Amino acid sequence: MAFEGLADRLQSTLQKIRGKGKVEEADVKVMMREVRLALLEADVNFKVVKDFIKKVSERAVGQEVLKSLTPGQQVVKVVNEELTALLGGEQSKIAVSSRPPTVVMMVGLQGAGKTTTSGKLANHLRKKQNKKPLMAAADIYRPAAIKQLETLGKQLDMPVFSLGDQISPVEIAKQAVQKAKEDHNDYVFIDTAGRLHIDENLMGELKQVKEAVKPDEILLVVDSMTGQDAVNVAESFNEQLGLTGVILTKLDGDTRGGAALSIKAVTGLPIKFVGLGEKMDAIEPFHPDRMASRILGMGDVLTLIEKAQVTVDDEKAKELQKKMRDMSFTFDDFLEQMGQVKKMGPLDEILGMLPGANKMKGLKNVQIDDKQISHVEAIIQSMTKYEREQPEVINASRKKRIAKGSGRPIQEVNRLLKQFEDMKKMMKQMSGMMKGKKKGGMKFPFM
Structure with missing residues (x-):
């Protein structure tokens, strides 16, 4: 599971205070020191950690906790609520246009899993919401990108719009949206080009695509294993494009989880989906409350x-x-x-x-x-x-x-x-x- 190290540390720390019949301010200070270390080790942004500790500490030494019949459990409840808020508070769902198709631009750096995630997300909406999606191959620079999307389309029995690698991405995007309208598709996913790093040419082209098709969603796909770099990438893309959300990939890997815990607080962008494996159905909507419960060992029954x-x-x-x-x-x-x-x-x-x-x-x-x-x-x-x-x-x-x-x-x-x-x-x-x-x-x- 993602956050494994963080989860172990937090659960161990909270266990010490959970059953206490009386909680002193000193107990909260000791606990907060451990929580702070656990979050920093998980590669959570320093300012985010500082703000989180401040909020929890203020509530944990408040009258609602100290005068409670079960103060230890109340402290755990406070940590759970604040962790949920840190992760985004409530689920942020993918947009649904009142005039179909809903246009979704998939953006991100090369290697983050953008093309595969486009297929996973389209497949998820078809299976779980009975939608009819179209995928569009607009990455003309990476030779294997178009072929990869077409292969995914065959594997999933889903239509893929492609004009090859000699037509501009802007024109491909415009024609893909028109094709989706003609075929009565509910969604069109535009798989855009990525780079190994952010540059002016990449951003310029993405801005042109955005202007041409006016997407309902611009989703950034980031590799959660890159830690703080994922947050920096999200900030850069958001500043240039005005993102609507983030999809974290490889959240099932040996990741410290700092990206997921920092992105919403630093950028204000909601995490909409998380990738949890290689299979094409290994993607889930992101529920901040459920993830907080899992991190704290409270399960995820829903x-x-x-x-x-x-x-x-x-x-x-x-x-x-x-x-x-x-x-x-x-x-x-x-x-x-x-x-x-x-x-x-x-x-x-x-x-x-x-x-x-x-x-x-x-x-x-x-x-x-x-x-x-x-x-x-x-x-x-x-x-x-x-x-x-x-x-x-x-x-x-x-x-x-x-x-x-x-x-x-x-x-x-x-x-x-x-x-x-x-x-x-x-x-x-x-x-x-x-x-x-x-x-x-x-x-x-x-x-």
């Missing part, structure tokens, strides 16, 4: 629910609930559930959205790859239909056959059977939680 709503079949979910209640959940059901969970994304990312998951034994720094999941699937698929429905009949000789058929050690077969039985017991407890709660722990069989 995003988890949204992912589930997209991938989980309602009828099958109801059927599963019934099976959980009457304890008739089988290995076939489990195999089907694994398939649906895999569609939601990497499992370690999903677990990170659960409140308090960072404190669960065994989940800290867990790395779950497709191979581990495939091993479990191989074991289950090596069982007969009868064995999958009645796992209690699996004796020593059956275990040997299953192990041989799946190519896995017999110990893994034993472990899966034991964990599956534990899971069924846990499901029974969960289904009866409204009547009476029982504490228990469950390990995913593929961990």
Whole structure:
């Protein structure tokens, strides 16, 4: 996860104060010193850190906190609210023109992932909002740029407007918008040229494109791994073009997160989307409140629910609930559930959205790859239909056959059977939680 180092430091610091029945001003000072160091280490702009610490300190030693029945938790609440405000406060959605198509200029330096992000964003709007986008190849200087966008178009089965590399980007943009009007496209994404650095020629051309098509959005794509440089690039582009928002790429990488925490405060520009991987569906709208919660270890249940709503079949979910209640959940059901969970994304990312998951034994720094999941699937698929429905009949000789058929050690077969039985017991407890709660722990069989 992005912000991993920052998240660990902040969660550790806040944990010391969270359960305190009485919080003194001295406690807040010690905590703020740790928070300040954590933010600076995450490459957050110095002025942004100074302002953030000042705001939190003033609120944390105020009467609302010190006289509260749970002052430690109130301090954590203050940090969460101020971190949310720092990240932008509320979600900033992409524009929708009253007279389609909505014209979106994609700008940025070379190497930030602008062309790929254009495809991801167009794909996101088509899948999530049922929009009909057109992508336009207006980067005539990088030989592979036009070809890359056309390849993405074929991959996504999405139209790409191209006039080759001998026509001016301004003319390409104008004709692309006209084509979008004729074809009744909802959006047209203009993939503009980038440079290795900001120069007059680049900005001059982008200004001409802006003047020609009067875009509803000018989105800057920046690589979050460049830290403070990302903020400097955003300031320069905004000064010249008047940006409407930012898309941060590679937020899933080993990044310190300073760009995301600084951009809104320094430039005033909202982060509209974040790129979280290589796949063409690895882009998400940016929710400041949800990101703040994730950084502070409070989870991100809303995003988890949204992912589930997209991938989980309602009828099958109801059927599963019934099976959980009457304890008739089988290995076939489990195999089907694994398939649906895999569609939601990497499992370690999903677990990170659960409140308090960072404190669960065994989940800290867990790395779950497709191979581990495939091993479990191989074991289950090596069982007969009868064995999958009645796992209690699996004796020593059956275990040997299953192990041989799946190519896995017999110990893994034993472990899966034991964990599956534990899971069924846990499901029974969960289904009866409204009547009476029982504490228990469950390990995913593929961990």
